Amino acid sequence: MTVSSNKITTAAEVESFLSQYDDFLFDCDGVLWQGDVLLPSVVETLDLLRSQNKRLIFVTNNSTKSRQAYTKKFAKFGLTVTKEEIFGSSYSSAVYLSKVLKFPKDKKVLVIGESGIEEELTNAGIQYIGGTDPAFNSEVPADGIDKLEHDPSIGAVLCGLDLHINYYKIAHAMMQLNTPDQETLFLATNIDSTYPSHGKLLPGAGTIVGTLETCTGRKPVALGKPSSAMMDCIKAEFEFNPERACMVGDRLNTDMVFGTKGGLGTLFVLTGVDNEASIFAENRVASPKFYIDKLGSLYELLHGQNN
Amino acid sequence: MTVSSNKITTAAEVESFLSQYDDFLFDCDGVLWQGDVLLPSVVETLDLLRSQNKRLIFVTNNSTKSRQAYTKKFAKFGLTVTKEEIFGSSYSSAVYLSKVLKFPKDKKVLVIGESGIEEELTNAGIQYIGGTDPAFNSEVPADGIDKLEHDPSIGAVLCGLDLHINYYKIAHAMMQLNTPDQETLFLATNIDSTYPSHGKLLPGAGTIVGTLETCTGRKPVALGKPSSAMMDCIKAEFEFNPERACMVGDRLNTDMVFGTKGGLGTLFVLTGVDNEASIFAENRVASPKFYIDKLGSLYELLHGQNN
Structure with a gap:
């Protein structure tokens, strides 16, 4: 692969990155939280995105909970997220059955x-x-x-x-x-x-x-990541322009492959399964367009906090 | 493959076949019985083999029953078989653990x-x-x-x-x-x-x-058919000469592969999963040395009965 990944390290780079996208798709574990621990500045970063009228979509492969039940997991971390902003693999399956397969x-x-x-x-x-x-x-x-x-x-x-x-x-x-x-x-x-x-x-x-x-x-x-059938369901539901949407995740072989195959921009965070070396490995399965130490750095860099 | 399979259809061919082997390994379902039905002349054929001092070994992949419990299945069909003549995949696993792996x-x-x-x-x-x-x-x-x-x-x-x-x-x-x-x-x-x-x-x-x-x-x-680990366990237990042993079965991809890989002779019967066309198919996985309409035909042909 010849695509190289750009690390976001300055306020100007954050502004440039944010200006390129209207819709943000998030993987959850390893991006927003790690297990039972909320990651730093996630609340502030989501608020920042909302204040700029970005649309937020939280994508999870967890099929054991409905979207409604999954809102409680967000609430536990102090994150206010509506059912409509969550796209779980159970919902994806229901959408695929009803809308795609009729x-x-x-x-x-x-x-x-x-x-x-x-x-x-x-x-x-x-x-x-x-x-x-x-x-x-x-x-x-x-x-x-x-x-x-x-x-x-x-x-x-x-x-x-x-x-x-x-x-x-x-x-x-x-x-x-x-x-x-x-x-x-x-x-x-x-x-x-x-x-x-x-x-x-x-x-x-x-x-x-x-x-x-x-x-x-x-x-x-x-019907879960990185299946293109899930991406088709998300596109059918939210009707966004893929070029103006960005997939945010911590795993190359699911999140980053998922975003890349779907024609979206990609932001890779270093708070989860894969690390910085992964994106430069010879046998990497995806090359994210952008990467950053953690999601919360988007807020911290803009507001002059140490990363 | 260039090996061709010989169909046994006369008393002379039965005699020639039997003279080549001292030990007979049998798959059970599709060879001795089909589901709950004993196949014709099986009792007589097993008696015939015993009368010629052949050793009989019944090989089954069924792991849910011990050899002792499996003797009851034979008894239900009126077949007298001892625990020592049965080689099930559970026993095979126990032999592998104790004798091969120590x-x-x-x-x-x-x-x-x-x-x-x-x-x-x-x-x-x-x-x-x-x-x-x-x-x-x-x-x-x-x-x-x-x-x-x-x-x-x-x-x-x-x-x-x-x-x-x-x-x-x-x-x-x-x-x-x-x-x-x-x-x-x-x-x-x-x-x-x-x-x-x-x-x-x-x-x-x-x-x-x-x-x-x-x-x-x-x-x-x-540790079951067609694994060579199972064959190794059987050979360790019975100490037979593979060239003087014959695997009898109804499936090419398990029984016949199992016998062939182990260096045994093979007899394929047409009372089970595969049929006569299977052994002449271009993409066949094994070419049995002999085949016969049913196991009981060994007895019937020798005794002048219609096959």
């Missing part, structure tokens, strides 16, 4: 996942089974599995992180997906193999989705 | 699977945790997952088909396997993505193993 009203979605998916499907007027329904989450007798059949009223299987995954759910989804015509759609909220929790990595949605991939030999359409 | 007596195996694995590990004098222990199989609170740590007393994770798979088990195994030095061994009883049950395909051990592959990025040593 999912038939008389068909159902089999949900392998948590309440976040259920709430977003309900909001979008899409019927579903599975999810947190106790019939899918209690011990199912062996003959319940033997009696499983393909159900033609199920038009799609949508799989995300499921902390209550069990054999019955996997077998149920397999029975729907594993037909010769493969007419039942296979969607995944996201395919991250792991996710960080309390300083550890735990199995992510991709680990759950992988069970269905293995037993069916099929690959899902993924 | 697994330390002071270390434990984390079992993701059913009682078949537990029984064979107990028989081999290997300590384990997990498996059917209720502490791994009841609803585990979220803080149980957050408290999970790498446990250096766990020397290996052994994963098979687990009809009671849950998130806690996956996270527990991930915590053991996902260390920088990768010193905890990763074994799988087998990696079949699906298995047939009552005329349907259901998610197999490979689907469960796949969860650990996805969240750790590691590949296990597989």
Whole structure:
């Protein structure tokens, strides 16, 4: 790659950077906060952007919470963010089903996942089974599995992180997906193999989705970063000009790839998974247009504070 | 491939075939029985082989039952088979741990699977945790997952088909396997993505193993067909001359590959997954040395019955 990344280190560079964009898409963990700790000057930076009439969109692959539920996570950090400013992978999946696929009203979605998916499907007027329904989450007798059949009223299987995954759910989804015509759609909220929790990595949605991939030999359409299907859903929802939008993130292989593939500008922050060396590595998967020590430096540099 | 397969269709060909081998390794489903139905003349054929002092070894990837428990399946069909004649993937795993790896007596195996694995590990004098222990199989609170740590007393994770798979088990195994030095061994009883049950395909051990592959990025040593590790265990146990042994099976990509890679003769039967066209297909993965309509034809041809 020949594109080089520009580090933002002065007030003038901040002003020049901000003048290029109207819409800012943010990854959350590693950008706004690290685990349970809010990063410095994030509140002030978001206020700064709002005061300049920038539009803020918070993009998360977390499928276990609906947008409404996710606002509480922001509130916990003292950040006032509306449901409409949040774009989670469950919502992305609901938008994809309803707006892109025009999912038939008389068909159902089999949900392998948590309440976040259920709430977003309900909001979008899409019927579903599975999810947190106790019939899918209690011990199912062996003959319940033997009696499983393909159900033609199920038009799609949508799989995300499921902390209550069990054999019955996997077998149920397999029975729907594993037909010769493969007419039942296979969607995944996201395919991250792991996710960080309390300083550890735990199995992510991709680990759950992988069970269905293995037993069916099929690959899902993924609706989380860095899938272009998610970007298409965001563009459909917010109708922004990609050239005037900037993706802000801490990971090259998700956030920066996501922004670059979508034709957006990119701002890489050094408060997360990857570091400064990552963006100059020979085998880097993306070259962000801009990078900065931390998001809060946008505010601090403009206001003459030490970085 | 240039090897051609010889179809056995006369009594003289049966006699010539039988004279070439002392040991017969059998796949079970699709060879001896189909689901719940015993195939014709199987009893007589096994008696014939025994009367000629052939040694019989029944090889199964089913890890949910120990060899002792699996004898009951044979008895149900009226077949008298001893524990010592059965080589299941759970036993294979126990042999591999104890004889090949010399697994330390002071270390434990984390079992993701059913009682078949537990029984064979107990028989081999290997300590384990997990498996059917209720502490791994009841609803585990979220803080149980957050408290999970790498446990250096766990020397290996052994994963098979687990009809009671849950998130806690996956996270527990991930915590053991996902260390920088990768010193905890990763074994799988087998990696079949699906298995047939009552005329349907259901998610197999490979689907469960796949969860650990996805969240750790590691590949296990597989101890079932067609893994050469299983063949090594069988050879260590029975000490036969491969050139005087014949693998009998209904699948090219498991049984016939397994026999061929192990340097054994191979007999392909047409009562299972693959058919006659499979062995002449351009892209075939194995060319069996012999094939026959069904196993029972060995007896029927010798005794002048219609095939």
